[in-house]
Amino acid sequence: MFLFRRRPSNLPEPVSRYLDAPRPDPALPWRDAPYSVIDVETTGLNPRRDALLAVGMVDIDEGRIRMDRRWYTLVRPPDDAPVNPEAIRVHGLLPQDVEHAPPLDEVIPAVLQRLTGRVLVVHVADVDIGFLRQAMRRLYGVEPRGPAIDTARLAWHFQRHQRLIEGSGSEQEPALQLRALAESAGLPVFPEHNAFNDALTTAQLFLAQVSMFEAHGMPRLRDLLRAGGCLR
């Protein structure tokens, strides 16, 4: 159905390349698919009203997180969406920090270039993909595309699975916060609310979750998408 949607003309090259790239084959063993993990910092939680302030990304190739392929950028918010004093307490970014950062129409093509042909991985898709979607719609009238995996959804998948096995009375409250999940998987936790650190924590959580599948044989990309897919 994507093909029938009218695509705006005059898209920047990275954007059209992103939209045209073949999707990773779901039948691939999970390790053979390339992934990009993304996390954003924003002025608030509402993609329609709030602005992007920073983007952190890190790639996973052959099942390994590539620190040499990490990326972090601040984003200059539009003049009509100043940095909300409430959110400063969360991400610690001040107006002057982002004053000279590249604006959204420079950042988004760069993000899409990095995402081209890769599986997107996020923690809580509503926020991260929501902001990406809002920016892409506004700038180019296009939508982000899958495949994409939500580690919160994967966590929920495992927790539900565990509850099914255990019946009720499980001691664990379903907690889907990134930090709590990373800690319960025995992962090192980086200082939170920095887009790059959170992307890295998400990437490590993702690998830990995949290893849960590996206990039952090598999963394919399809298996991960079934359990944690979040975007068509």
Place this chain on the structure above:
Amino acid sequence: MEEIVRFLLEHPPFSQLPLLQIQRIASAVQIEYFGQGVQILTQGGKPASFLYLIRRGSVDLLRERNGVVEVTDTLSVGECFGYVSLIQGKPPISTVRAREATLCYLIPAALFHQLRRDYPSFAQFFARSITDRLEQALQQRHATAAPELFQTRLRDLITEPLVTVSPDTPVREAARRMREAQASALIVDLPPYGLLDAGSGIVTDRDLRNRVVAEGLDYNTPIAQVMSAPAITVPADCLVFEGLLKMIEHGVHHLPLSDGGQIIGVVSYRDFLRLQSHNPLLMPQRLVRAHSDADLRAYTEQVTATVGGLLDAGARVSDIGRAVAAAHDALLVHIIRDAEAALGPPPCPYAWLVLGSEGRYEQTLRTDQDNALIYADNAPEGAEAYFEALAERVVEQLVRCGFPRCPGNVMATNPQWRQPRSVWQNYFRQWISVPNEEALLQTAIFFDLRPVYGTLDTEASLRPIILRARDNRVFLGRLARAALRQTAPINFFRQLVLERRGDQRGVIDLKYRGTAMIVDLARLFALEAGVPDTNTIARLRKSANHSSLSETSAEELIAAFELIGLLRLRWQYQQLRQGLEPSNQVEVDKLTPLERRELKEALRAVAVAQRAVAVTFQTSLIA
């Protein structure tokens, strides 16, 4: 990023590099996560293309030689592997396998080689360890293995020739044969000769002295009249330690060894002494000569010291428990006999009961007393006063020997727990028919009773009532629910769930959230299967396949019980050595990676068994 830099700064050889280089490494590493059991490198396989630095978890190095795979080393956080293969450009000389879920930082080969070129100290760090690090590790493991007691088979201790006589041999003739052969014991063999059977007896030096000379028997008396039969024997291939336990349990000094139904020789207490002259396990001996309080106190101290010796020697906790039970029982009997000597003979049959861990043969370090007294119904006038006085004396003496009074007052000095048989029977019936909180608490203590002294047949009086509880579904369900009150502290990622609050932070209680959970499960399964034993391992072993417990699950629980028990005991002993009060709260970071992994596996086995119990007994449905 900063996190990786910080980690590198803490671990040699990276910590010796300039900060700029460390930042360079941090921005070049790749991060990989290996699930438990994943093979990271393969001996003789593809050469490594990274240096692996362990960030979380641990790995085993395995080496195959002549078809035998051996764990040569275990590496944990901050340690590296893969460098031998990287430096030589050859296939790995060891297989590396994740012991537990493990997170590694991978440093690309090119960067590793460049760092070795540029920083001699970095190069040296890896060069030095290549040579024979693996060999060293292997040798170390062998060197720390258990000493003689746990490696020698009983058959290797035989020094005396086997002397066998027929039952009608006159004692004088038998003594002559012993002198000729310089043997301290002889086997009296009934037809069919040469076969070990109920008629096979043993006569020792001591028997000749005590039963012949001291009694003034005619030297032509047939030897069969003074022999001990049937002789207590052990298989010749048992470990020396097991033989020692058997001797202690039965209070004998000679053990005939059997092999394929034949007695092939006799080992004596002296043979053990020769092997382990300093081993204090031969303690009940000392009791015979113990008269003063100080003697008794010294004896209990010695038992505690022995536990340490056994631990160091690699004994299983269950064996230690049995040895300690034998030693403490001997002490208890000694104390009760003293009391009887002072108070006069008991007015009616009675029995002294030990409860809880002592009742299960699972006491390792001295703990609070848990005891009770049962006496015959229709006791004569004054019996109650007699047993009160007896209980006071015994409990008091135990306190002097270092066994504190029970804070819950579960002791024979408490009139509630010093009752005639019919009252005890009613107690049990009441607990089973009205299984409220209080009753469940009592069953956890009193179902594990064991008589240590006395002539009243406790087992015949009480055990049938206990075992009849298996027909009471409500009671079983309640017991199951009580057994699940504590859940195994392990989560879905197989990580330990630690206390997070206050001074309990980072600790795990290896009793309440460890051994006690297995004890409770075993009590439940034993009841379900109608097994009368009190020992947890015996309960599990005997109720497998006769209850909802499968054989595999039983084996896993037994292994888990031994392991958690061992960790707990080692921890407590270490505290004792440091002059601290032993506690069950183990600080998890003080465990080695190996111990931590084993603990996780053990707790996982418990979690699996608990889930099965929850399903079988529908514990969530019982209000």
